[in-house]
Amino acid sequence: MKQSTLIWTLLMVFGGLSLVAIQLFRGKGEVYVREVSVEAKSSLPDSAEQTYRWSTYQQVPEKEKDMPGVSLSLSRTIGLWVAAFCTLAIFSFLYGDNPLYKFTESVFVGVSAAYAMVVAFWTEIVTNLFAKLLPDLARISFFPDMESGVQHNWLYLIPLVLSVLLLWRLAPKGNWIARWPLAFFIGATAGIRLISYLEADFIGQIQNTIMPFIVFSADGSLLWIKSLRNTIVIVGVLSCMVYFFFSVEHEGIVKYISRLGIWFLMVTFGASFAYTVMGRIALLSGRLDFLFNNWLGI
Amino acid sequence: MLKFLQTLDRRWIFLLMFFAVAVPLIMGTTFPEKPSDQVLSVFDAVDNLPDGSNVVMAWDYDPASEGELQPMASAFTRHCALKKHNLYFMTLWPQGIPMIQRSIDLLESEYAATYKGKYGTKFVNLGFRAGNEGVIKLVVEDLKKSYSSDIRGTNLDNIPLTKNLKNIQQVDLLCNVSAGYPGSKEWVLYGSSPFDIPTVVGCTGVQAPIMLPYIPQQLTGMLAAIKGAAEYEQAIINHYPELNEIPAAKEGLKRMGPQLVAHVLLISLIALGNVIYFWERKQGTPQ
Numbered sequence: 001m002k003q004s005t006l007i008w009t010l011l012m013v014f015g016g017l018s019l020v021a022i023q024l025f026r027g028k029g030e031v032y033v034r035e036v037s038v039e040a041k042s043s044l045p046d047s048a049e050q051t052y053r054w055s056t057y058q059q060v061p062e063k064e065k066d067m068p069g070v071s072l073s074l075s076r077t078i079g080l081w082v083a084a085f086c087t088l089a090i091f092s093f094l095y096g097d098n099p100l101y102k103f104t105e106s107v108f109v110g111v112s113a114a115y116a117m118v119v120a121f122w123t124e125i126v127t128n129l130f131a132k133l134l135p136d137l138a139r140i141s142f143f144p145d146m147e148s149g150v151q152h153n154w155l156y157l158i159p160l161v162l163s164v165l166l167l168w169r170l171a172p173k174g175n176w177i178a179r180w181p182l183a184f185f186i187g188a189t190a191g192i193r194l195i196s197y198l199e200a201d202f203i204g205q206i207q208n209t210i211m212p213f214i215v216f217s218a219d220g221s222l223l224w225i226k227s228l229r230n231t232i233v234i235v236g237v238l239s240c241m242v243y244f245f246f247s248v249e250h251e252g253i254v255k256y257i258s259r260l261g262i263w264f265l266m267v268t269f270g271a272s273f274a275y276t277v278m279g280r281i282a283l284l285s286g287r288l289d290f291l292f293n294n295w296l297g298i
Numbered sequence: 299m300l301k302f303l304q305t306l307d308r309r310w311i312f313l314l315m316f317f318a319v320a321v322p323l324i325m326g327t328t329f330p331e332k333p334s335d336q337v338l339s340v341f342d343a344v345d346n347l348p349d350g351s352n353v354v355m356a357w358d359y360d361p362a363s364e365g366e367l368q369p370m371a372s373a374f375t376r377h378c379a380l381k382k383h384n385l386y387f388m389t390l391w392p393q394g395i396p397m398i399q400r401s402i403d404l405l406e407s408e409y410a411a412t413y414k415g416k417y418g419t420k421f422v423n424l425g426f427r428a429g430n431e432g433v434i435k436l437v438v439e440d441l442k443k444s445y446s447s448d449i450r451g452t453n454l455d456n457i458p459l460t461k462n463l464k465n466i467q468q469v470d471l472l473c474n475v476s477a478g479y480p481g482s483k484e485w486v487l488y489g490s491s492p493f494d495i496p497t498v499v500g501c502t503g504v505q506a507p508i509m510l511p512y513i514p515q516q517l518t519g520m521l522a523a524i525k526g527a528a529e530y531e532q533a534i535i536n537h538y539p540e541l542n543e544i545p546a547a548k549e550g551l552k553r554m555g556p557q558l559v560a561h562v563l564l565i566s567l568i569a570l571g572n573v574i575y576f577w578e579r580k581q582g583t584p585q
Contacts, residue, residue: 008309058407094312112393119392124428127447143451192435200491200516208515272507275523277564278557279366279503282524285319285556286365298324 005096012095016088019296028297029084031076032065033057062297084295087287132156209237236264300581303574311567318563319556327555328548333533337526340498340519341533343471344377351470352463353383355401356485360393363477363502368400369550370500370527371475375401376547377534378473379409384459386469388424388445390433390480395426395449408544418457425449430480434488438466438495472497482509482520491516500526528554 040052057073064070089104131138135150162181169178213234215226242254243261250258292298333341347353355374359367378385385405387398405413405421413420424445427433436444441463447453454460466472472495476482482499486509490497496518501509503523513520521530527550534541541547 008307058403094309116392119395119426120428123426123449127451128427131446143447145450145452145456146447147453147456192431196431196487196492200487200512204491204516205511208511268507272504275503275506277503278523278525278561281319281557281560282366282503282553283363284315284365284560285323285553286368288316288320288323288556289365289553292320292324 008095012092019088028062029077029080029295030062030065031073031080032060032062032070033073033076034060034064034067034070080295084291087291091287129156129160133160209234235260240264300574300577303570304578314563315560318559322555322559323552325555326552327559328551329554329558331528331532331551331554333529333536336513336519337521337529337533338519339514340500340521340530341377341537343496343498343518344374344381344383344473345537347381347383347470349382351381351383352386352459352468353378353471353473354386354388354466354469355398356388356390356472356474356476357394357397357401358390358481359397359475359477360391361396364397365553366502366524367475367477367500367527368397369524369553370521370530371397371401372404372546372549373527373530373534374473374475374500375404376408376541377530379405379412380534380538382412382420385421386424386459386463387421388437389426390430390484391477392426392428398423398425404546408546418452418459420459422457422459423449424460431484431488434480434484438489438493441465467493467495470496473500474498475500476505477502478505481505486512486516500530524550524553524557 034057036056036058038054038056041049059073059076060067060070065072086104086108089100090108092098093101126138126142131143131146132153133156135146135152136148139146139148139150162184165177166181167178169175211230211233213227213231215223215230217223239257239261241261243258243265245258248254344353355378357371359371375385387401389395389398402421402423417423425448427444429436429444433444441460442454445454448457448460454463463469466489472485472489474482474485474497476485476499482501482505485497485499489495491512498519498521499509499517500521501523506520506522506526509517509520509522521527531548531550535547545552
């Protein structure tokens, strides 16, 4: 084993064990909840009013753990420890690729995909398709609040058929059928996007660039910061467009304007990169805040 | 020394960055923020509305972007709650549902007098709809074509807030917090730009340069990354000093301490890298 690898391995193991020891010794990393009673009244047109009571649990700070009605939530405590473990396991990639990281990454991908699928099933297939095609059955099965006597909306058979055709790709024969719904989706999406981009990104941006070079206030004095800003925007847009205009050779004055365009582009890329760095640091501080505040209770 | 720096294990840089972020976070170091014009335009868009206006809160982000976006989502929610606005929550991201729940928890715990037990009359959770920009296109023209029921399956015609709401064009303001696609850009392309819906957004740093050209004609204002969130929190605290006593109302401000130290470290490392590069060139060290 290389010396640097040994040092880092010792650091990681020591750091991990220290965190667990601190946690066990301090008795932190517990989640407390307060039971909140909820009462609701409901009635159907042809029946008497009924009262329903149930409880919800609201998370409270640890300092309130001895107050009446507050108790330890075992499920949320386990969740907190799992979240802390997953965060540390993902961070372990900084040391180097390892089985712990790979396991946590796979769990994350799997859980995200499964979650998205379940949510989409209940919000789209059940609520938006099943309830439209068979409203009475949907009311009895899932949505007691749905009005009775809602008419079937047979138009929803079209997306149902398109979805079935799309799944035909998995069939051993005739998987070309899946191209028809795909063609419909691509055509519809292209049409919708074309109009919006033309309106908001093309025409809208031309309108936004039509601005005065020199700006005066109501009393006639020169607003030089606003004037400078407008000038930079106009010069920047024009020089960047010249840089991407390849129908004329970039020589003479065109060469200098396109070079100015490159400078504007470089500044834009730099700003984008800086914003990205800021975003990544914010994400890191978010996770560390979770570890220090929610888990370790520092 | 040069040899040492040339062969420095990158993990020492990671460790340095860890300390640069962790120490100010533990110490609770914060720095004063002065809200920029862009942030003030977002603040004014929410604050100048009459109390009890209708605001759509489109939370298009997931737990992966929570560190960057949760402070601004909470700040938007707090500000709207202070103005007692009627809130319509929705998301185009399946993982956005728990993010909406956080804002609802905030409303019910911090502003219980206005929002506790007022589901349907002061706020409503429309939940998630698949379809990306297709959903936006539908809700700006006919809300009930896309959302026939709320997240609990209650028909929108039976909810006081949505009963008479035909589409999103009827609301007073659209607030969007977005981590990518579908998000702020799509709301501008299919919502605010063609239908002139007053819109303010809060987005990640990665999206900020893409959204800047839409301001101010197609977009009223934008909170860019955690810096925007911190400035917005400061703007709210300046106008509502009672929030100074609530630590949760200063999440963005708290995250700016680590930002400063980490940026100083990054700039130092970039400068050091350049010094090493030019030193190598001067020494004639093989590249």
